[in-house]
Amino acid sequence: MSWLDIRRETTFVLRRKSVVILLISGLVLSLFSVWTGSMDVAQQRATIERLLEADKQDREEVIQKHSGYGEAAYYSFHLTYAEPSSLAFAALGVRDVYPWKHRVRMLALEGQIHESDTQNPELALAGRIDFAFVIAVFAPLLLILLLHDMRASERAAGRHDFLTVTARSSFWLLRAGFIVTALWLALIIPFIGGAIVNGVSASLISLVALTVAVYLLGWAALCYWVSRFRFPAPVLASFLLGVWLLTSFIIPAVGDVVIEETYQGPAGGDILMTQREAVNAAWDLPHHITMDAFEASHPQWEGKTQTSSLFEWKWYYAFQQIGDEKARPLSQAYQQTAEDRYNAAGWVAWLSPATLLQRTLTHWAQTDAPAAWQYERDVREFHAELRHFYYPLLFNGREYSAAALEERPTFKPNADD
Amino acid sequence: MSDVVICASNLCVEVQSKKILKHVSFTVHRGEILALLGGNGAGKSTTIKTFLGLLTPTSGSATLAGVNVHQSPAIVREKVAYLPESVMLYGHLTAVENIRYFLSLSGKPKTDADIIESLKRVALQESAWHTVLNGYSKGMRQKTAIALALLREAPILFLDEPTSGLDPVAIDEFNRLVTQLAEQGSTILMVTHDVYGACHVADRIGLLREGEIVGMFDAPDHGNIDSETVHNAFIEGVVA
Numbered sequence: 001m002s003w004l005d006i007r008r009e010t011t012f013v014l015r016r017k018s019v020v021i022l023l024i025s026g027l028v029l030s031l032f033s034v035w036t037g038s039m040d041v042a043q044q045r046a047t048i049e050r051l052l053e054a055d056k057q058d059r060e061e062v063i064q065k066h067s068g069y070g071e072a073a074y075y076s077f078h079l080t081y082a083e084p085s086s087l088a089f090a091a092l093g094v095r096d097v098y099p100w101k102h103r104v105r106m107l108a109l110e111g112q113i114h115e116s117d118t119q120n121p122e123l124a125l126a127g128r129i130d131f132a133f134v135i136a137v138f139a140p141l142l143l144i145l146l147l148h149d150m151r152a153s154e155r156a157a158g159r160h161d162f163l164t165v166t167a168r169s170s171f172w173l174l175r176a177g178f179i180v181t182a183l184w185l186a187l188i189i190p191f192i193g194g195a196i197v198n199g200v201s202a203s204l205i206s207l208v209a210l211t212v213a214v215y216l217l218g219w220a221a222l223c224y225w226v227s228r229f230r231f232p233a234p235v236l237a238s239f240l241l242g243v244w245l246l247t248s249f250i251i252p253a254v255g256d257v258v259i260e261e262t263y264q265g266p267a268g269g270d271i272l273m274t275q276r277e278a279v280n281a282a283w284d285l286p287h288h289i290t291m292d293a294f295e296a297s298h299p300q301w302e303g304k305t306q307t308s309s310l311f312e313w314k315w316y317y318a319f320q321q322i323g324d325e326k327a328r329p330l331s332q333a334y335q336q337t338a339e340d341r342y343n344a345a346g347w348v349a350w351l352s353p354a355t356l357l358q359r360t361l362t363h364w365a366q367t368d369a370p371a372a373w374q375y376e377r378d379v380r381e382f383h384a385e386l387r388h389f390y391y392p393l394l395f396n397g398r399e400y401s402a403a404a405l406e407e408r409p410t411f412k413p414n415a416d417d
Numbered sequence: 418m419s420d421v422v423i424c425a426s427n428l429c430v431e432v433q434s435k436k437i438l439k440h441v442s443f444t445v446h447r448g449e450i451l452a453l454l455g456g457n458g459a460g461k462s463t464t465i466k467t468f469l470g471l472l473t474p475t476s477g478s479a480t481l482a483g484v485n486v487h488q489s490p491a492i493v494r495e496k497v498a499y500l501p502e503s504v505m506l507y508g509h510l511t512a513v514e515n516i517r518y519f520l521s522l523s524g525k526p527k528t529d530a531d532i533i534e535s536l537k538r539v540a541l542q543e544s545a546w547h548t549v550l551n552g553y554s555k556g557m558r559q560k561t562a563i564a565l566a567l568l569r570e571a572p573i574l575f576l577d578e579p580t581s582g583l584d585p586v587a588i589d590e591f592n593r594l595v596t597q598l599a600e601q602g603s604t605i606l607m608v609t610h611d612v613y614g615a616c617h618v619a620d621r622i623g624l625l626r627e628g629e630i631v632g633m634f635d636a637p638d639h640g641n642i643d644s645e646t647v648h649n650a651f652i653e654g655v656v657a
Contacts, residue, residue, distance in 0.1 A: 008521040015509055157505040165469045165499045166569075168524035169491075 070313020093367025265337025455625035461608035
């Protein structure tokens with residue numbers, strides 16, 4: 001293979017209108033996905049910026065307006081958020097399904113986390129048209145359209161034998177190679193542009209570019225192999241489209257149903273109801289029942305849980321805590337089910353290259369389900385910090401001091417990117 | 418004309434378990450034109466495809482310049498130019514681009530001046546040189562393919578129904594060109610239905626019927642094969 005061969009096939013392929021149209025389609029799809037992804041991520045960042053400003057004001061106002069720790073804790077909202085990674089624009093993942101921001105309060109946490117229920121989103125392929133979706137689903141379709149009739153069209157035109165006899169060496173591979181390279185460039189150039197704008201590291205850009213190349217090569221190898229069969233182009237196209245449909249949609253969809261049936265767990269609403277019922281019931285119970293349960297899990301406050309009036313903040317927060325503890329087994333089961341489903345989906349992904357690619361890209365972009373769970377763990381840790389901050393002030397009956405509230409914990413997002 | 422360039426020896430070919438060629442033997446010498454005449458399904462195109470290495474013989478051998486086609490197809494293809502019955506060059510390319518593309522593919526690129534010279538030689542009108550082939554007539558396509566074959570400078574030419582669909586003037590021009598090439602040392606095997614054209618241009622004519630050579634006619638010195646004799650043999654032996 002010489003430079004002249006490459007130039008010949010390049011010129012030849014680029015003179016075919018159908019090829020040029022398909023390559024432009026790939027470029028436009030990639031540009032669209034990068035642009036919408038970047039807009040989406042920019043919007044998320046802007047929302048976080050806006051909420052951070054509002055949160056700062058809220059925190060200051062609470063100190064000025066209230067004069068007790070319990071009251072201040074009750075009216076304080078604390079912003080928690082998971083910032084989108086630099087690569088999130090390319091693989092939006094489950095950030096539109098799982099929450100990436102919460103304004104949490106000192107109240108029972110489970111209800112706040114599970115206020116909105118989420119379906120199992122791990123296999124939900126036909127979602128947003130982000131870069132990952134374009135590569136995983138549309139790129140193979142374009143490759144099939146570009147390569148399926150490479151030989152069949154020559155046979156149909158009565159040119160195949162003439163080409164075979166005339167060619168010094170096999171040029172089919174070169175022609176297919178040029179088409180795959182051209183499609184890869186059409187898809188990856190907008191991504192690289194978007195990645196530079198979003199501040200993705202050079203190593204991650206290279207890794208994504210390489211992964212996309214490997215994925216396209218896999219599909220190209222299949223198309224190339226199928227194109228060798230002496231069947232008419234529509235038969236070859238039907239076969240390849242069947243494989244595409246099966247691996248990109250049918251397997252993930254069936255897998256989704258099977259996984260949901262196999263791994264069943266509580267709904268988010270059950271957790272919310274359990275926690276709320278426990279909290280609501282506490283209003284009607286004698287204080288000591290709540291406090292005894294509280295002391296069982298918080299022995300450090302033994303002897304400091306007595307109440308002398310109908311309403312006391314330490315009692316109020318104790319039953320919030322108890323509400324969470326009652327909902328915890330359900331919450332853990334919910335989490336376990338989600339993890340089981342996610343892991344099972346990982347096995348299904350080996351049968352669906354499109355899903356496998358999306359999982360890989362969302363993992364690198366930290367927009368997958370595990371990233372969402374990590375954020376949930378961060379929220380729980382932060383909420384625990386809040387309780388650790390307020391409990392000594394409430395149970396030790398400390399005199400109110402606005403200066404003490406300045407020490408309130410602030411949520412710090414994980415910035416692993 | 419002593420050097421044997423094309424040699425079929427007891428050649429048998431089956432396609433989809435059907436015997437197409439049955440013990441076919443013939444030779445073509447350097448600078449000679451052999452025309453194989455036969456009706457539909459006689460095995461004419463199969464013979465050419467076997468020599469091009471596109472079909473594998475079940476027994477016997479096909480050699481070109483002493484090299485067995487099926488043992489070294491790449492080597493023999495370098496020596497061969499092939500003109501199929503229905504030349505389907507690329508419709509989205511011009512005549513010049515098509516020739517440039519196929520020459521590059523064969524590893525024998527030529528300058529555009531050479532290509533133009535060749536197009537002039539086959540009398541393709543100048544206005545068509547830089548026009549895409551989609552608007553070409555069959556004759557114009559055929560001329561473009563012949564120009565390509567000439568530029569290949571291949572010592573062996575295989576022509577499959579080369580004058581099919583051409584007008585009488587184009588046939589005449591084509592026959593003149595083929596004769597000229599043979600005089601310059603090219604060895605040519607053509608298969609055709611055209612008895613009179615074959616008699617006009619060939620040094621020898623073989624009659625092919627149901628995969629067997631049933632007759633061979635030699636041209637007299639400084640003359641053409643008698644078309645009447647061949648025609649009668651064709652009608653009696655081949656078509657009947």
